[in-house]
Every structure is written in structure tokens, then in C-alpha cells.
Amino acid sequence: MKILKWFFALLILVVIVAGAIAWTLPADVAYRYVASQLGPVSLVGVRGTVWQGHADGVSVFGRDLGELDWQVEKAPLFARRLHADLRIRGADIDTSGLIERAADGRLTAHDVRFRVPASMLAPVLDVPSLKLLGTITGSFAKVSFQDGVVSDANGTALWSDAGVSGTAEARFSDILAEFASKPDGSIGGTVADDGKGNLEVSGHFTIAATGFQAEAFLAARNDDARVREALRYVGEPQADGSSHLLIDGKLFKLF
Template identity: 75%
Template structure:
């Protein structure tokens, strides 16, 4: 009986120590153990705790995104679920949102707000003669991944101060996009201008696990010479002076 009592005491002490260690574990110690499981994500200057921490730098596929702050809720861990509030802030990137990972491995992100330079999308659009100007901002109202595939997603984006430089120089009005998930677990959306500028845009796009494709018709309003010149380097010229743009590619070039 005494052995049983002593064993029980040891087990309780071990549990208490484990809880204290986990509750106060420095973030840099946890990162050293977890770094090999983060794939293309790399952190530097990690400090704070696993519950409330900061990294001076976070990079994805070798691209530096800025500083990372996180807060992890403790209570959901009792149900083997992780709820984390994340924010990435860089010189020209600002992204924040709530990320949840359930016990079954499924991931859900909500109210994800982002702001990135339009030039980030230049490699994916494959327009070597032009550099995209302005900022793309928007919101993922929700994004769910089941078995690594999109199960539910919706959101919108706005390309503000839109324009191009390089072989041609032109400024456009804002360009808007709306998107949502489809039953086949792809994401589909529409693209259009806000009607206030001299570039008319009417298009659509879809994103799958293997890549994306987009198609749009672009035209100059009011015979704008700068826009007409820029359209010479975008897509296939049409008989009416518009341009037909078709893009098929991978998402990885964005990073």
C-alpha cells in the first residue's frame, strides 16, 4: 500500500512539473523542438512563451515576410485543439487572423485580413515587361482545410492604386475580386474594375490544389493612350482593341 501511495505521489509531481514546464516554456526552446515540422516556414529571433510570443522574422519558402506575433488559447488544448491569434507585419505586408487546428488535424482560419504589395503577384502572372504597382488588400471570411484540401472558403480583395510600370506606364482605378469555394474543393472568383477609371476589366479565376487559371478581357475607356499602350504587353490583342488575358500556373512562384 505504501508503494502505491508513493507511486501516486510521484505521478502527481510529474504531472505538476510537466504542467508548469508547459505553462512557462520559452518560445525559443519550443521552436528548437518543432522547427523540423514546420516545413517551408522558418523563424528567427524567437522570444516570449509558447502562449504569447514574438519572432523578429518569419519566412516562407525563403521569402522574408516580417515580424510574427502570436497568442495561443490554453483552454481548447484540453480538447486537443489549438486556437491561435496570429499577426505578421513587415515593411509592406500586414496579415492577421485566427487559426484553429482541431484534434482530427483539420484547419480553419477566420477573419484573416491581409495587405501585400501587388508586385508580389508578378511572378505568378508572368508579365516580364511590366511591374505591378499598388497594394492588394482583402479578407478571408473563412478558410477550412480538410485532409489538406479546401473544404470551405470565401472572401474578397481590392487592388488599390493599381498600375503598371516598365515597358509601359499606366495607372488604373481599383480592381475588385470576390471568391468562394466550390463542391469540388476548388476556389473560384470574379474580377472587375470599379468603373471609375480608364481600364475596363471583366474576368474570372479558379484555384485548385495543383495550380490556378485565370481569364479576363481588358479594354481602355475614353481612348486612354497610356492604358492602350500597356495593353500591348498584356494578353492577346483583339480586333476591337481590347486584350484577352489567359493565365495558367502554379501558386508557388508567388513565394
């Protein structure tokens, strides 16, 4: 009987110690165990705990994005659910959102907000002599992922202080994109200018796990000479002086 009492006492002690360790587990220790499973994502300068911590740097495919802060709620874990508040802040990047992982593996992001330089999208155009100017800000109200399929996604993005530079430089009015998930698991959207500047934009795009496709017609409003010159280096020139832009590529080009 005494042996049984000692056994239960020892078991309770182990549970308490294990719980205390898990409750205060240093983030750098946990990262060493999971780093090999994060694929193209890597962290440096990790500190804090697994529940609330900070990384001096986070990179994806070798591209530095900035600092990472996170806070994980403990209570949902007892129901096999994960609730985390993440934020990435860099010199010109600011992204934040709430991440939830359900017991069935579904991953959902809420209230995602982002700010990135327009130059980050330049690789998808594949025009080395052309630089994109301005800033892109936007938000996802909600987006869910499960088994590689996207659902419940909807949001907007705004390209402000828009412009291009290279052989010629031109500034445009703001350009707005609206997007939402489609039944096949891809994301589709439209893009258009606000009608106040000298670049007229009208187009649509689709983003899927295998890549993305976009089509747009660009034209110089008010016969703006700088815009007409810039359009010579973007897309396929049309007889009326506009440009037909087709993009078909892979998302990894962004990194």
C-alpha cells in the same frame, strides 16, 4: 504501503513539474523541436512562450514576410482543439487571423485580413518588363481545410492605386475580386474594375492545390492612350484594341 504513498507523491510531483514546464515552455525551445516539420516555413529571433510569443522574422520558401506574433488559448487544448491568433507584419505586408484546429484535423481560419503589395503577384504574369503598382487588401470571413480540400471559403480583395509600369506606365481605377469555395475543393472568383477609371477589366479565376487558372479581358476606357500602350505588353492583343489575358500556373511562383 509507504512505497505506494511515495510513488503517488512522486507521480503528482512529476505531473505538477511537467505542467509547469508546459505552461511556461519557452518558444525558442519548442521551435527547435518542430522546425524540421515546418517545411518551407522558417522563423528567426523566436522569443516568449508557446502560448504567447514573437518571432523577429518569418519566411516562406526563403521570402521574408516580416515579424510574427501569436497567442494560443490553453483551455481548448484539453478537448484536443487549437485556437490561435496570428499576425504577420512586414514593411509592406500585414496579415492577421484566428486559426482553429479541430480534433478531427480540420483547420479553419476566421476573420483573415491581409495587405500585400501588388508586385508580389507579378511572378504569375511572367512578364519581366512589367511591374505591378499599388496595394492589394482583402479578407476571408472563413476558410476551412481538411485532407487538402478547401471548403466554406468566401472573401473579397481590392487592388487599390492600381497600375503598371515598364515600357509604359499607366494608373487604373480600383479593381475588385470576389471569391468562394467550390464543391470540388477549389476556389473560384470574379474580377472587375469599379467603372471609374480608364481600364476596363472583366474576368474570372480558379485556384486549386495543383495550381491556378485565370482569364480576363482588358480594354482602354475613354480610349486612354497610356492604357492602350500598357495593354500591348499584357496578354494577347485583340482586333478591337483590347487584350485577352490567360494565366495558368503554379502557386509556388508567388514565393
